[in-house]
Amino acid sequence: MDLHARRADSFGAQAEAYAEHRPDYPVAAIRWALEPLGTSERLDVLDLAAGTGKLTAGLVAEGHRVTAVEPNEQMLSELVRRVHDVRALPGHAEHIPVPDSTVDAVFVATAFHWFDQEKALPEIARVLRPGGVLAAMWLETEDDVPWLKDFQQVSNTSVESQRQSPVKIMAHPLFEAPEHKIFPHVHRRNSPEAAIAWINTHSRMLVIDDEERAEVNDRMLAFLRERPETSNGPFDVPMYSDVFRMVRVSD
Template sequence: MDLHARRADSFGAQAEAYAEHRPDYPVAAIRWALEPLGKTEQLDVLDLAAGTGKLTAGLVAEGHRVTAVEPNEQMLSELVRRVHGVRALPGHAEHIPVPDQTLDAVFVGTAFHWFDQEKALPEIARVLRPGGVLAALWIDTVPDVEWMAELENVSRSSVEDRREDPTGIITHPSFGPPEHATFPHVHRRESPEALVATTNTYSRMIVIDDEERAAINEKMLAFLRERPETSNGPFDVPLRSEVYRMVRVSE
């Protein structure tokens, strides 16, 4: 298995920690994604690559009928345990276990970069009704905050974390042009240890060996325990959610 495939499949090893330590999504981002539909209540929505249900829970809270699809067994079990009122199905973006044209929207949270886009985009187009929306969301750190930028350097592993510009990967003739918006977000962490636990749910940390991970964790903890922004009790990690939405065109 190549590194990309190993990383895409790595999250289950940290499923419980992922559910506990990763941030959720801003509700404003979910609402903006659905704006092209006009009616934004009680929609049939798919959370594709739903993981432990971080985005699923936000969609349920907005009152939508949600199907969650996730290939990793451990991640899907966490989702079922934690998010109720959802149809949860095993499956991949390249072969979505849902009939044609049955959905108003497909959401993808921090996962589109793991898909085989040439197969996933026609599959997503297949399950969406004409006029339906594909929304690809990411949660990113805010690099212009000094302590976050320094932490990113301290926590760098031997596996690089480079992501392509999403505008390129989500363009497809079944969809109109992607629109983009950014939403500020924060993630409250109780302690330096809790932020280190969040970092340990990133695939670039999961796939490295124990020795390298332990060394990085030690460096991160020392850094966070020294910084005035993070050393004392709860603190907010500044984040942003990048959202790309595109409308399924009629054929």
Template sequence: MGNQGTGYDPELYAKRASSFGAVAAEYAAHRPDYPAAAIQWALAPAAARTTQLHVLDLAAGTGKLTRGLLALGHRVTAVEPDPAMLDELRRQAPQAAALNGSAEDIPLPDASVDAVVVGQAIHWFDQDKALPEIARVLRPGGALATLSNAEDDRVPWVAGAGDVSPTQVSYLGWATSPGRRIEPHPDFSVAVDADFPHAMRRTVESLVATVATHSHILVMEEAEREAVKAGLRDYLRAQPETAEGEFDLPMVTRVQRCVRSGG
């Protein structure tokens, strides 16, 4: 839930990018994971060359994608710049090697990983610096993939929730969402896309808690933040699909995948 929009403010954007550490535990508890089928598709070019992969989860956050990679039997190195998020990642995914670092300065040797994946974070990168750095650590023929979850606003009640809480990541608005694509680069093939259905089991309160972990909300003044949360809570309690008990939040996971040249 959150895109740059046309009124891009670099200072505000930097504040948003650094806002997650204060809610690391809530992020781990309430953000969605990624479907196994989406992860497998992301890794397919590398998996065709070797079955057990060394995968770099870049900007790994609290390890949502890291855990999915581990569940598929891969060796994972997770790199994350925020110390609080990195601490939470180590609690959530102790089997992974967890390192401080960024997309623009990756603490790994040249050609040391079979694949690089990015979950819900490509829009925070300076791709002019990040793509050459990713190419440096990725073996020729290896895969670079981004995985991004969006609320499926083809569903009417989900679209309505987005109107109430404008921090929503819109599936229908993806084409016009700035910064969420892998930019063309001579070290990589042209990126291709695939979409995978996904869902997250929620209640009114847990969906409000999910929304509260998004950067647009985190940088608001407290009164504005509480007003957005109250508005969303009231909306959800008024919809027959979400008024009582648990419900599924319909989502789509979009994967963009390319291959390191030289393989």
């Protein structure tokens, strides 16, 4: 298995910690993504690559009928354990286990960069009704905050961060050009240890060897315990959500 495939499949090893420590998504981003549908009624929404349900829970809370699709068994089990009132199915973006034209919106949170876009885009178009929406979103840490900038240096590993911002979404004849919007967000951490637990759920941390991981964790802990912004009790990690929405046109 090549590194990309290993990383795409790495998250299940830390599924419980993932559910515990990864951030959720801003509600405003969900609402903006659904705006082209022109209604706030209950919609049929698919959370593709749903993981442990960090976004799924937000979609359910907004009152939508949600189907979550996720290939990794441990991630999907964690989702089922934590998020109720959702239909959860095993499956990949390149082969979605849902009938044609049955979904109003497909959300993809922090996962589009793992897909084979040439296969996934027509597959997403297949399950969407004409006029439906594809929303691809990511969460990023703010880069103009001095302590976070320094922390990023300290947390570097021999494996690069996967995502290059912004991810290029291929043009596809069944989708209008993407619209883009940024939403501010924060990720509250109660302690330096909780921040480190969050960083350890990223694929670049999951695929390195134990020795390197221990070194990086020691470095991060020393840094966070020293910095006044993070050493004393709870702190907020300033983040933003990068959202792209694309309307599916008629065939």
